[in-house]
Amino acid sequence: MNTQVFEQALQNLQLEHHQVFKHETERATFDLKTYLSERKNQVEAALKQSITVVYPEKIYEAMSYSLLAGGKRLRPILCLASCELSGGIVEMAMPTACALEMIHTMSLIHDDLPAMDNDDYRRGRLTNHKVYGEDIAILAGDGLLAYAFGFVVSKTKEVSDTNLLQVVSKLSYAVAATGLVGGQVLDLEFEGKQNIDIETLNFIHAHKTGALLEASVVCGAILAGANDEVLQRLSRYARNIGLAFQIIDDVLDVTATSEELGKTAGKDEKAQKATYPSLWGIEESKRQARRLVDEANVELIPFQDKAIPLMAIAEYITNRTH
Template sequence: MVAMDNLQMTLQKTQFNLSAYLQEYQSLVEAALDQSICVVYPEKIYEAMRYSLLAGGKRLRPILCLATSEMAGGTVEMAMPTACALEMIHTMSLIHDDLPAMDNDDYRRGKLTNHKVYGEDIAILAGDGLLAYAFEFVAVNTQNVPAAQVLQVIAKLGRAVSAAGLVGGQVVDLESEGKADVSLETLNFIHNHKTAVLLESSVVCGGILAGMQESDLQRLSHFSQNIGLAFQIIDDILDITATQEQLGKTAGKDLQAQKVTYPSLWGIEESQNQAQQLITAAIAQLEPFGAKAIPLIAIAHYITSRTH
């Protein structure tokens, strides 16, 4: 606890400017994403892929990957292909999540969803295209990283998006809609697999690329699982308290779909307390990394203070 307090004091003393940091790294990610996909024949599919990939957003997953790589002694350059791949996978999940067969949403990041612009058929294929390309992009573009570590990253990303990860979480989420007796255990399973798993991959892959030892990777895994669950709790709260303009997507969708959420189980105040406890536990995992962990600590705090 003393070591964690020292980290918090270091964060305050350095007056770390998270807003400037996020803006700088977001710009780097946006430029890399823009260059990652060109429009060639058949133009429609590439345009659809770019439409959702370049629709904005916090770019939190790529930034976590880059920040962790730097903390572990790596570079932005060696981590950027994986950072882009993470955003491609995340974008695929959003395109498919918004489909009528899933959440049936019309807006995402303040814009019409992919299927509303290009049709359901092209939206499905755009998601498929982004998912496949993500793995190719890591394999082809990662430089100055041993092949074994690149392979480890590809395996980590594959598991994150598989039935053991994101897909499995989505299945249980769909099966739970409209049920009043969904347990906290089931809710945690859904969001550990739907939300936390990709955040965890973002952080851990940054460490893998930089050659971190297994014990440190385990710390990063615990850190990111905790911030991933806190992220979802805050998302559930914002679905109730924020407007459509703030969210960039339809507000109140969880209530409409009769989904069990953390606020429906705990109430808003207790949900906020639980999210804060998860962030505190997450930051404790970063003690051995000292001041190098300041960007990750600041991002963890941002997760519980965001308004959109």
């Protein structure tokens, strides 16, 4: 290698290291707590305006009771962050963000029912069926699910019909037997059984938990008109953080208190559910979650600084305490 070529190669290497250092420095100084708080406040404000209590009041009150009960609002925030990464704006994605929370809330209402996971508390308050009865709780979940799709279609602005149709299709796939419902069925079938393997457990949670998380990330990008390469990267990112999220959920069910979780701690063990800690132990479960988050963030490297919020959220998933 002659001197000129060598010097050019050295300059390129130094520039690359400078860019990596700059990116890591900005990521380290990113205030995730403030970001999550601001985005959560935006989502809360939109959710409060999303449902008007009319006749028959009881069903709208039951829907609002669970929808406005707080929570991390992680799925809506992922949708907003993904839309912005892909060149969109918050207003473009907010109706879909709200719809994601409606669908997620439906799943929580139904999951807490005696025929499912049978829990008395959710997000630090009595579950829907404990306040309104099982019949109204079932209908409140149904109402939120149906309302979500209409809300996306009627409230989304400045998005092409083609992209909007893709979002509706993605949401439907994530919640149907192809996603959340299918995962829940297997979760119930394997309750109390000791012969579950890691592949089956991964399948359950990739569908029961991961499918809606993936839809949250991918739908935000679809709304902004992202191309297939971007969608594929974001999909792989989301699948990894979805499994990491569930692994940490399983760990917290063992290690956290009911007050910290806002729901009954230790119920997985009482129900004899197969969990990641039951197969791997606590420390190995944490290590696997860490690996998944690292693999998720690798997918975001090409987006550079625009990916900092999504990278930080991935880190938050493994470090959270509730």
